[in-house]
Amino acid sequence: MKKSYYIFCALLALLFVNIHIGYCQEVDSFTNNKSNRFSKKDSLPNDSVGLHSNADSSIKVSKKHKPSFERQLRVMVDVFNPLRTVINPNNYTFEINSDYNLWKDAFLVLEAGYGGGKINYDNLKYQSKNGFVRLGIEKSFFDPLYNDDRDMVTLGLRYGMAIGKRGAAEYTIPNPFGGVTTAQTSEKNFFTHWGEATMGLRFELLPGFYTGWQLRMKFNLSANAFAGQAAPNNIAGYGPGEKPTSFGFNYYFGYTIRWRQ
Amino acid sequence: MYRVVAIIIFLGLFTSCNKEVQECYTPTNVPLIVGFRVIDTMVAVDSLNRPDTTVAFRDTALYFPVFQTKVKDTIYSFIGDRASTAMAVFLNPDTNFMQYILQPNQDIAIFDTLNIRYEHKEHFISNDCGYTYFYDIKQIYGGGKRVLLDSFEVTNAEVSTSQKRNISVYFTD
Numbered sequence: 001m002k003k004s005y006y007i008f009c010a011l012l013a014l015l016f017v018n019i020h021i022g023y024c025q026e027v028d029s030f031t032n033n034k035s036n037r038f039s040k041k042d043s044l045p046n047d048s049v050g051l052h053s054n055a056d057s058s059i060k061v062s063k064k065h066k067p068s069f070e071r072q073l074r075v076m077v078d079v080f081n082p083l084r085t086v087i088n089p090n091n092y093t094f095e096i097n098s099d100y101n102l103w104k105d106a107f108l109v110l111e112a113g114y115g116g117g118k119i120n121y122d123n124l125k126y127q128s129k130n131g132f133v134r135l136g137i138e139k140s141f142f143d144p145l146y147n148d149d150r151d152m153v154t155l156g157l158r159y160g161m162a163i164g165k166r167g168a169a170e171y172t173i174p175n176p177f178g179g180v181t182t183a184q185t186s187e188k189n190f191f192t193h194w195g196e197a198t199m200g201l202r203f204e205l206l207p208g209f210y211t212g213w214q215l216r217m218k219f220n221l222s223a224n225a226f227a228g229q230a231a232p233n234n235i236a237g238y239g240p241g242e243k244p245t246s247f248g249f250n251y252y253f254g255y256t257i258r259w260r261q
Numbered sequence: 262m263y264r265v266v267a268i269i270i271f272l273g274l275f276t277s278c279n280k281e282v283q284e285c286y287t288p289t290n291v292p293l294i295v296g297f298r299v300i301d302t303m304v305a306v307d308s309l310n311r312p313d314t315t316v317a318f319r320d321t322a323l324y325f326p327v328f329q330t331k332v333k334d335t336i337y338s339f340i341g342d343r344a345s346t347a348m349a350v351f352l353n354p355d356t357n358f359m360q361y362i363l364q365p366n367q368d369i370a371i372f373d374t375l376n377i378r379y380e381h382k383e384h385f386i387s388n389d390c391g392y393t394y395f396y397d398i399k400q401i402y403g404g405g406k407r408v409l410l411d412s413f414e415v416t417n418a419e420v421s422t423s424q425k426r427n428i429s430v431y432f433t434d
Contacts, residue, residue: 121283121389124391171392173391174289174290175354175355176290176353177332178335229385230388242387
């Protein structure tokens with residue numbers, strides 16, 4: 001009798017632990033998977049709570065449980081601008097993009113690269129090169145369609161800075177009464193900064209391997225940096241130095257590492 | 262679906278990239294714009310036999326006006342339209358002074374002289390257009406005996422690509 005009592009208690013304890021573990025996993029899957037189309041508030045169905053009606057304490061324990069959170073660090077390389085250089089060798093930009101999720105759908109973004117430009121016209125010749133960084137945030141607005149669906153449509157903001165040098169510019173100015181004047185400007189170090197609004201898409205080709213594109217609308221915050229002087233035709237990361245606004249496009253391939261926290 | 266859209270956008274943007282071509286749509290020779298105005302004075306008497314004088318300043322149209330100058334032993338003539346109220350002439354960046362002979366009507370041999378002192382400065386237009394000269398008008402004055410010219414006015418001292426009227430010459434009515 002005593003032996004069967006112990007066996008009964010052990011089975012009951014096992015059942016309790018089993019149900020408790022199952023409940024926690026259920027909470028995790030509901031809170032982490034929007035595909036269930038439940039809000040977090042609705043993710044505890046009444047019958048599930050009813051199952052534990054004999055164990056209120058287990059509900060309290062499960063509420064204290066912090067759902068595990070999947071962090072990810074993604075690093076991607078832009079392939080669009082290097083390909084564009086094939087068509088237009090006077091502009092070149094190489095850049096990488098990395099993002100790290102602060103929350104499930106919000107990412108801290110760091111982008112960096114370098115590039116330059118060259119003008120080789122009859123009346124104007126110079127070269128320029130610069131490095132740049134962009135820092136910003138990005139939010140995904142794409143509801144997963146299935147479990148582990150990590151494709152994203154993103155909107156974001158960036159702040160970009162570039163430091164570089166425009167080489168000495170050789171130029172000619174025509175005289176309306178005949179002849180030309182040839183002159184040269186000294187080289188110029190420059191700093192320029194800008195803001196960006198971005199929109200993009202990321203999708204996972206293979207587990208961990210991503211591809212996607214990014215559209216950018218850029219607003220130069222130091223548009224007068226080259227007032228009256230030769231402005232670099234390509235400030236890598238921004239675009240034409242003589243324009244107060246510009247558009248950009250990137251196409252990325254990259255890899256993501258994930259871990260649970 | 263998203264993959265297809267992404268590939269289409271990528272290809273579209275990539276194929277839209279053209280090799281850089283120099284395209285300049287701004288005049289690289291910046292002209293001085295001279296406006297023609299008249300001081301129209303009308304003297305009359307009113308019903309009480311009191312003098313009544315009206316002075317009007319207004320644009321006037323000239324019949325094929327001609328500006329003529331001499332640079333390095335070459336005579337350059339700038340001829341306006343049939344009814345020009347303003348016309349463009351060039352300044353020489355190699356000097357700070359130019360003298361123009363103004364013939365208000367190309368069919369009538371009446372000449373006035375216009376002397377212009379100015380300073381020039383280099384100005385970057387754009388990568389496609391390169392550099393040009395802007396000018397600052399410092400002084401305008403007549404020369405010799407004035408025939409039809411009454412006075413001069415600098416309305417916009419900076420000669421630039423703005424196409425604004427820089428000076429006005431006033432004719433007596």
